[in-house]
Amino acid sequence: MSLINPADPIEVQNEKLLRIAESLMRHVEHNSAQSGEAYAQFERAALLEKRVRERTLELERTLNLLHESNAQLARANDETEAARRNLADAIETVSEGFALFDGNDLLVMCNSRFCRDFRDTVRDLRPGLAFEDYVDRVSRSRYLSLPEGTSAEAWARDRMRKHNDRRVLFNVRHGQDRWLQVSEHRTANSGTVILQTDVTDIIRLERQERLKLKDKQTRMIRATLDHLDQGVCIFDETARLVAWNEKIGTLLNLPVRRLHLGASFEGLNGLLEPEFHFASDGAREGFRHWAEQSGRRGPISFELTRDVGTVLQVFGRGMPDGGFLFSCTDVTAEREAARRLTEVNEMLEQRVMERTLELEDALSAAERANASKSRFVAAASHDLLQPLSAAKLFISSLADRMGNDGDRAVLGKAESALTSAEQLIDALLDISKLESDALKFDIRPVALREIIGPLRDEMEVLAARKGLKLRMIDSGLTVESDPSYLRRVVQNLVANAIRYTDAGRVVVGIRRRGGAARIEVWDTGPGIAEEDQSTIFEEFKRLDTRASSNDGLGLGLAIVERACARLGHPLGLWSEPGRGSCFMVSLPVVGGAVPSRPTVAGPARPSGLAQAGLIVLLVENDPQLRRAITVLMESWGVNVIEAEDAASALDLLQDLEITPDALLLDYQLGAGMTGTQLFGEITTRLGRLPCAIVSADRSEALREACAALQIELLAKPVDRHRLGRFFDAVVRGTLAAE
Structure with a gap:
């Protein structure tokens, strides 16, 4: 229980505490018998006095802080009021109507020019007015001129939709043909600033300039239409004539009194019936229907023919406002020129056809001659390669037996000359192939x-x-x-x-x-x-x-x-x-790499003694070449079994009952059998044997056939070094087998 009331002021509490202390002191002095208890009470009184003193100091500091805060608050209020007065004075000097709404869309302040033209709403413009209420009052103002067909509620809804944008700019009509431009912007704290600017003078000036420009454009359009070489008519959305040029009257043979402002399209179209003819019976009705329809029209084009032979090209197009125009062009000269050009084209086509047939005959003859030349070159090349091959082999075998260097030099020159002839034949054959259309790569x-x-x-x-x-x-x-x-x-x-x-x-x-x-x-x-x-x-x-x-x-x-x-x-x-x-x-370049095929390197020259004892079946239908190859192989110590064709070769093998070590077969053997076919027949009878095909045929088909059979292909004229490498490979294969 407290001795003092905490609700009392500090001075009262201090006075009570002093009286309590004095009473306790008197009590202690008059009650000496109870000195111990009195002393204890004294101590408590002294402690209580100390606490009261501390509390008093704290209260005094609190009062000082409160007085200082009140002073600062008063200064801040003064500054705020001064700033508000300055802001009000500033916005009052703005020539436009100004209003500021806070982030909650409540009116903060506005100047006297804001909504001044809407006098029945000024009395409601007080701080705290909601933006929606402001819009509602303006929409119902009797000074607002609403667009035709727009109610106050619809205008208010549209105004609120615009308020959702960060920047808004639009014009409002009020009073007797006066205009306000309303500009609305968002502030950084989501507030809204509205400016109302009187733009009546600007709009009236623009209207005057637009009328001047329209009048100027009308004169320019009139001058342009009169300058055109085409006849032009322009009709409004009710099919009434609004513009034309003199050329249209000349082309359509219309009297001047008929071409006047407001003339109907139907009346003008009726004047064309006796004299002009449409391309088809439905064209006239189609043109009338096109002109009478409402809304946007697509383009239309047709021709009119006059009794005197005049041809007019008519082109019509709709306009955005629902009207339409059509133009007429005299194309009589063009049609006459086109008719004459058609006749000339027909005559030229006839001549071109005749010339084409002649060229086709000449081309066929040239193709036949070219094919004949290619066949001749191929056949002649093959026939020339046979004796060349024999001559080279004879010279090669003779050179191996010559001991005199001078004789060898002469034979070398002869072989070089034969090699040049071989190169010439190969080149001619390549040229012939490349010029042939039948060449396949x-x-x-x-x-x-x-x-x-x-x-x-x-x-x-x-x-x-x-x-x-x-x-x-x-x-x-x-x-x-x-x-x-x-x-x-x-x-x-x-x-x-x-x-x-x-x-x-x-x-x-x-x-x-x-x-x-x-x-x-x-x-x-x-x-x-x-x-x-x-x-x-x-x-x-x-x-x-x-x-x-x-x-x-x-x-x-x-x-x-x-x-x-x-x-x-x-x-x-x-x-x-x-x-x-x-x-x-x-x-x-292609993406993947192609694995290279392993090649077997052979000696540059035949080894001679290493090939001694080989038995080779030679089948060649040319006697000279067969003899030359035989002489060359025998000079290397090779035993040769000769045959002229496939039948005699098979009979010879059967009679001798011998299996040769290798086969050397000409590709073109005659009698319906090729060298590859003979190889297959011998393989069936004796098993697989090393084989080389000799041929002047350089076609890709033969190379692929030999590659598929895994046999060697030696081109004519036969190269003695390649032939020697073939026999060396046979010897290595035989030794490996042993």
């Missing part, structure tokens, strides 16, 4: 290393003979081409570079260019002048007139150009006289 992925590698071994010998350095850089790229023709192209380019380079080097490399690989053959030869760079691709054209036939026949680059053109491989050339040349062939 074997387009497939080809690994470039399979082309570069074998050619390097072949061309290094030619380069070494001339003292040139040949460098052929391998590539891991795989391209899409015909492998045999691609090899021939690269071979001809490298051989051509070696042939015409006297000193220096020849470099063959491949550059990757996106999805293409470019084979480049560089040389340090004499170079080619720009005016001669197209000539070198012609047949039998050589820039070095001193070169002999052994230095080239002038067909290599012609074959390269034709092969690249038929294969679709772009062929390029860079050359500078005195510096050298570069021939480039671009090929498409």
